[in-house]
Amino acid sequence: MGKIKLNTKQSRNIQARHQRLINKNTLNAQKESIANKAVEDLENSGSLGEIEHGIVISRYGKQVDIEHITSQKIYRCYIRRTIKSITTGDEVLFRIDTFHDDGTNGLVETVKDRTSLLSRPDYYDGIKPIAANLTKILVVSAKLPEFSTNILDRYIIACEIAKIEPIIIINKIDLFTSEEKIELNKVLDVYRNLGYKTFCVSTNSDYKEEDNQIAELQNFISSEKTVLVGQSGVGKSSLLNIIIPHAIAQTGAISESSGLGQHTTTNAKLYHLPNNGIIIDSPGVREFALWHLTDDEVTHSYHEFKPYLGHCKFSDCKHLNDPGCAIKEALSEGKIAQFRYDNYHKIINSMKENKPDAYVLPGRKYRKNV
Ligand SMILES: Nc1nc2c(ncn2[C@@H]2O[C@H](COP(=O)(O)OP(=O)(O)OP(=O)(O)O)[C@@H](O)[C@H]2O)c(=O)[nH]1
Ligand SMILES: [Mg+2]
Numbered sequence: 281m282g283k284i285k286l287n288t289k290q291s292r293n294i295q296a297r298h299q300r301l302i303n304k305n306t307l308n309a310q311k312e313s314i315a316n317k318a319v320e321d322l323e324n325s326g327s328l329g330e331i332e333h334g335i336v337i338s339r340y341g342k343q344v345d346i347e348h349i350t351s352q353k354i355y356r357c358y359i360r361r362t363i364k365s366i367t368t369g370d371e372v373l374f375r376i377d378t379f380h381d382d383g384t385n386g387l388v389e390t391v392k393d394r395t396s397l398l399s400r401p402d403y404y405d406g407i408k409p410i411a412a413n414l415t416k417i418l419v420v421s422a423k424l425p426e427f428s429t430n431i432l433d434r435y436i437i438a439c440e441i442a443k444i445e446p447i448i449i450i451n452k453i454d455l456f457t458s459e460e461k462i463e464l465n466k467v468l469d470v471y472r473n474l475g476y477k478t479f480c481v482s483t484n485s486d487y488k489e490e491d492n493q494i495a496e497l498q499n500f501i502s503s504e505k506t507v508l509v510g511q512s513g514v515g516k517s518s519l520l521n522i523i524i525p526h527a528i529a530q531t532g533a534i535s536e537s538s539g540l541g542q543h544t545t546t547n548a549k550l551y552h553l554p555n556n557g558i559i560i561d562s563p564g565v566r567e568f569a570l571w572h573l574t575d576d577e578v579t580h581s582y583h584e585f586k587p588y589l590g591h592c593k594f595s596d597c598k599h600l601n602d603p604g605c606a607i608k609e610a611l612s613e614g615k616i617a618q619f620r621y622d623n624y625h626k627i628i629n630s631m632k633e634n635k636p637d638a639y640v641l642p643g644r645k646y647r648k649n650v
């Protein structure tokens with residue numbers, strides 16, 4: 281592959297990213313050595329109790345909050361070095377530090393096998409796990425900061441790859457006019473016809489219209505293991521506060537200057553739902569990147585493409601301007617929605633542009649963290 285020629289701004293950006301990566305690695309190494317020392321001290325202290333069962337409620341760098349499976353007491357725990365990946369929703373075996381501090385500390389010994397895992401790539405950290413052992417993913421969009429089917433499709437692809445059913449939630453419907461609701465429903469019909477479940481909701485207590493499906497949503501998820509994902513500012517924590525009235529998750533207004541969410545939630549946190557269900561509030565990300573996937577994986581995540589794949593004239597068809605393209609034919613016959621097709625190409629192109637491997641950085645090695 282030839283080297284990519286960069287302009288001054290791009291080179292400067294890469295230099296800055298590179299420096300940030302070095303700083304982050306240095307800080308990480310320091311934190312790791314402190315955590316390793318703490319684990320060693322715990323082992324030597326002889327104060328570690330019996331093996332207990334727990335679930336990860338939240339992760340804070342090198343430590344996790346574990347909820348004891350029966351007492352529901354929370355323990356701030358260090359993580360044994362042999363554990364390569366641990367995230368919110370993970371079921372674990374841990375031991376309580378019975379002597380030190382106030383008895384609310386411990387050590388995670390093992391992470392049990394996961395039934396599912398949602399992850400995303402991060403430029404600096406590699407593939408980052410978001411939450412484990414999920415049965416549904418609640419993909420939240422809203423009129424503000426923006427309603428974007430492109431962002432929605434990105435999340436749906438990530439769900440398809442993780443083999444976890446996405447549930448489309450449109451929040452802040454109090455902000456839509458009647459005409460806008462009609463338009464919104466036309467778009468949502470495309471997703472409904474593809475088999476995706478949708479809920480239109482508002483957390484605004486002044487909004488008394490019958491089309492607020494918040495009660496239906498609550499009922500639907502009560503026995504499911506779920507995570508709220510979506511852009512910063514769409515109202516994930518606001519939804520959580522309605523669904524779990526005692527939750528008091530912090531919420532934050534959308535910035536007046538940028539029109540974007542302000543990344544109010546900084547750590548994912550797990551809460552219990554009435555019928556053994558779980559809901560995890562997660563921090564919004566600026567852009568849900570997908571460059572860890574192959575083009576093929578993205579293509580296969582588009583359900584409506586499936587009947588036509590393998591029917592294009594050329595086996596390496598890019599489904600763009602290639603002659604004899606079965607996908608384009610289906611598009612022209614209205615069997616594929618134009619906006620989904622457009623998003624598909626935008627996503628494929630952005631994967632190439634945003635991939636860190638596309639840049640040649642001195643001494644840089646990309647890490648996979650799963
Ligand atoms: N009008 C209206 N505003 C809402 C609604 N739900 C949430 N908001 C507002 O949207 C803003 C962002 O809400 P948050 O719940 O903090 O959003 P978030 O998705 O958790 O954001 P991050 O934690 O940054 O990812 C707040 O000012 C909320 O009051 C709604 O249904 N209608
Ligand atoms: Mg939040």
Ligand SMILES: [Zn+2]
Nearest residue numbers: 592597599605
């Ligand atoms: Zn094609």
